[in-house]
Amino acid sequence: MQMMQDRRTYRRICNNFQIKYPARQKDDRGLFTTDWKVVTACNFSAGGALFDYHKETREGTFIDLKIQLPNSKYPIKCVGYIVRTEESDSNPHPCRIAVSFMGIDEWERERVDRIVEELLATTLD
Numbered sequence: 001m002q003m004m005q006d007r008r009t010y011r012r013i014c015n016n017f018q019i020k021y022p023a024r025q026k027d028d029r030g031l032f033t034t035d036w037k038v039v040t041a042c043n044f045s046a047g048g049a050l051f052d053y054h055k056e057t058r059e060g061t062f063i064d065l066k067i068q069l070p071n072s073k074y075p076i077k078c079v080g081y082i083v084r085t086e087e088s089d090s091n092p093h094p095c096r097i098a099v100s101f102m103g104i105d106e107w108e109r110e111r112v113d114r115i116v117e118e119l120l121a122t123t124l125d
Contacts, residue, residue, distance in 0.1 A: 013044055082097050083100050
């Protein structure tokens with residue numbers, strides 16, 4: 001039996017990283033508004049994240065993201081490409097999505113990777 005190979009480039013962590021994404025909704029007048037939903041990532045790396053999503057969606061969809069890092073004043077803005085969806089038992093989020101970060105500056109990706117590695121090192125101590 002062959003062992004499955006982990007294809008991830010970056011190590012991931014289960015930590016309370018906050019992610020914001022826009023959610024279009026109809027208001028009382030039937031007009032669309034966009035509110036930014038805030039969720040906590042189930043797992044997170046410099047390459048992507050897994051988090052609960054407010055509605056069912058499909059793979060191959062792009063969504064705008066704002067990622068709030070610990071001890072950081074400004075969020076990282078990027079695009080998430082949905083690579084996997086699954087059912088979630090988290091109410092009111094019927095869906096859990098895995099996204100790959102796109103449109104992120106390389107220096108920001110390296111900063112995220114450093115923070116994840118530091119957090120992993122402190123949890124192993």
